Amino acid sequence: MPGVNALAWALPALPGACGALLSVTGRRGDRVAPAAALAVTAATLALAVTAAVTRPRASVALFAGLRAELAVDGLSAVLVITVSAVALAVLVFAAGEIHEARARFFGLMLLFVGAMLATVTATGLAPLLMAWEVMGAMSYALIGFWWRDGDRVRSATVAFVTTRAGDLGLYLAAGCALAGTGTLDLAGLAAAPRPWRDLVAAGIVTAALGKSAQLPFSFWLSRAMAGPTPVSALLHSATMVAAGAYLLLRVQPLLAATGWAATLAAWIGALTALLLGAVALAQRDLKQLLAASTCAQVGFMVLAAGVSAVAGGTAHLVAHAAVKNLLFMGAGAWLSALGTKDLAELHGAARRHRLVGVTFGVGALALAGLPPLSLWVTKDAVLSTVAERSAALHVVALAAAFLAAAYAARAGFAVWSPRDDATRDDTERSGTRRVGLLAGLPMPPMAFVAAVAGVVGVPVVFTAWRALLGTGPEPGPEGGGLLLSGALAVAAALAVRGRRLAAPRTLAGWLYLERGAVAVVWRPVTSLARALARFDDRVLDGAVRGVSRAVTVLAGWSRRGDETGVDGAVRGLAAGAARLGALLRRPQTGQVHTYFAQAAVVLVLLALVIVLVR
Template sequence: MTAAAAVLLPIVAGVGVWALGGRVPLARRPRVVGGVAVLALAATLSLAVMAAFDGGQATLRWGAGLVLSLGAAGVAGVVAVLVPSVAIPVVAYAAVHEEAPGLPRLLGLLVVFVGVMELLVVAADLLSLLIAWELVAAVSWALIGFSWRQADDVSRAAHAFNATRAGSVGLFLAAGALLAGTGSLDYAAIGALERPLRDVVAAGVLVAAVSKSAQLPFSPWLFSAMAGPTPVSALLHSATMVAAGAYALIRLAEPLSSVDWFPPAVIAIGVTTALWGGVVALAETHGKRILAASTAAQYGLMFVAVGAGAAGAATAHLVTHAVFKSLLFLAVGVGLHATGTGDVRAWRLGLRLPRVAAACGIGALALAAVPPLGAAWSKEQIVAAAVHAGPAVGLLALLAGFLSAAYAGRLQLLAFGRGHGDDGRGHAGGTPAAEIAAVSVLAVASLLLGALWFPRARGWIEAVSDGGLFAGAVWETVVSVGLVAAGLAWARWGTREGCDGALMPAAVGRSAPGWFGITTASRRGLVDPLLVVAATLGRFDDAVVDGAVRAVMRAGRQASRVLAWWVERGADGVVVGLATATTWVAAASRIGDDRGV
């Protein structure tokens, strides 16, 4: 029952924050409303910890053989604890970073977001997963389109929503196939499913995961999601919606790995996105878009680990990525507020915001996978798994690591290095202490994750994830660290004094916002044809369906007129006949009376 409580508490609390927060005076909203939201998340974290240690499962019989099952054993418990842990500093940051009038709605939605993500994490059957999957998409749409008076933000929110919902069709097909084949929707039933229905489940889960985790060809929706406030981006990219796809693959990897085409497909999608997203991140100049592209790339590495049979490596990287990515987004949000522009080439805020720069530096080193940070350990485990899957996969994973170091170093040096954009006065300006505290807490957490390098951590990761870790050779670590150093050196060279940080040709930079044609191709190959089909169906509906309705309506009116005429003539005839008969009777009676008298 604690797993269910960890779901319900933030949902109820979030609704309450939104509904009642508007009654708090504007001046007190950051402290009061923000405090209530943080306390609700702290309570959620406590329940998640209890559920993880309890390991039990709660069920609710819906009817007609449908059962909702929730449990926080194994990797579910780890991620259930991770989500509110990351959300607490993000929400605390949002309470002082965003404007007070809209704070109740923003914080309420963020807390509800945590609740529906907790449902997704502790779901133990495809029906519960599907419900949570749709709720996560709906709440993320509301958060991305938070500034609903701006038409462009609403359009971008719709793009993100529709892109992820398109992949959700796969989850519906997977649930239908599982129910048809086994009569159950429980995860455990997947292993008993015969082919080809198991292929349908594997394909459906993969499509849903690819769209949710912004893997190619769905990656461009991440740029649209940048329309939301900075705290929304931080939570969405780190531990909630984008994490959902990778988490679903980790959770279902064991029963689906028996489908022969599934692991190679997961690896191919992941490694392609890791490389493609890395190049986009290197070419981008907007701070949030650099991080968005890096998000797709990092989840691509997690896909590689799952496909290679190392769910433990993917789990570890999911955790480390959640911490350093939320840190980086919050730090970039401070820079945006301080400069008024998202173009990091104009920042160089190292002296102006030294504490934020230091915290962001830790996050950037984690993104670059520099030892002894925990993210370096998780990435090395992915490299070991990739090499085990094949030399070509290992080489491409190493190349993705090189790109990660390059775009992480470039972001840090442009955003928080020293240079022409820094006034050199060494002050933090109007940056609230709560914002600095939030990024500092996440930076410390990222440092503490360096404990993953201890030998005992390896056994714990393997135990909670039910997935093996591959022992990497010494040469793999040497080559990997060497490529990281090369990537950082390349970034340093490209951001030296007098350079604008361009590591890619100008033509590549101009193509990066469109993901090198993916956005245009998806519009021409998918969106535009669907719009044509929709317009054609609309005309068909108007001409045939509505036309038939209108024809029936006209026929009804004509029949009504005919009946009205007939009734009118018939009724008038009866009245005239009765009147005539009465007149005749009256005349006959009068004649009879006259004669009698």
């Protein structure tokens, strides 16, 4: 139906167009920006629910023989609702937190939401690439929102350049897909012949790992914490960081068809969950802890894509979106109220602001994987499939789950510990000593979702969940696995209770991944660029200057030859003509008898000539 199909375009277009309009209104739109953004996001959520029911599909000719198509199927139906709901909660929170350049902030946020909705509904690499690029550009603008602060802008640049480096893989994938299959449809990538199929898989995996801050790209997420807290809550829960994991879940048949790509994704996801879990445990800054935990939790989703646990990975994505959104909002609320996000200075914060404390506590318990909360079940839905595929992967994943419980428990214990004399406020900025109504409003609903979203793991419901997504058969959470993961979570929580952790600098410094990237990639590339610039300046430009000098010399020689040769000949000809003219003027005396005498001489000479010729 045309009206239903138009919904596929309207879903990303509504927030995108309204965001673009808001972002250019300047200060004139600051007063109405929050209300307008909330109204647009609420309408977008309504459209998302309608699209999930009606499943619209729309396409338009893009290039000769290629079409751009957006469609809502089982997987994207879940994602459009998740993205829209999280965006609405974040913008309600932001309405109480952001008090400057509101039109620009809310406009950029809506543009970002529109790009993410286009990403999850794109059925081909062409519209996916367009949305992917807009999402990256908006993340740069939002992380560097406070653009007068040079450090924040540098952090935004590091995040942007790092993700852009990974994004080049998507261009490689698009080119190879077109060469190998003549189409850019995601559904047809698995049927591409070798070597195109392997090249497409390599490009997509690289782009997904970069966008989802997986090893070795994880460090950019630490830099992204320089942005406003609502940006962290949106980017790192259900949108940009989850986009890479979503893409791998979407193209899981391609990963399986190559063989090596699925194994690579599984191991990178498992190792990211393990190593970044250790990094999260070592952090003293609450937002940095949550950022590292995001890398680790997305690692479980990437692991799920590698072992074909699409239903389990998607369930974990949805549950994690609610949990991490809630935790970032809690961290932002305390930063505004108390002026700090240092774990040591947040002792007693949950007791001083009970609503934030209780909801944050629910989120921390869910993140820890404690029963019966959401991530306990969704994580086990992934682990059940991992256990069937590889014992080694299962051991690594269980260790990562143990660390997840440890870092989540550390955050929860820190904010609920009694306040002592050493605790200080305002270590980063002046706090307001209160949590605004709008900032606290979305936390209880998110806490409820974080607590009960794990119901998708109940065996009966999990079967319906697989049917909704349209995935193949895969094992769901089982009693033995749930007991094991629950016991590990409890043990880890008890292990960190009341203990001060002396973390190695390597872990506290995010495994020095940024230093490694600078040493291995950035410095060689910039050195090569400087060498090429010198080559250009000295050799190429020198050659151009040499040619210019040679032409100038030749021109001088030509000028001298012209002056002495051609000009001399012209002057000689002119002089001869002048002399001839002077001679011809002599007979012209003006006397008639002289003219008669001259005529007689001419006639005599003519007669002589005639006589001689005859």
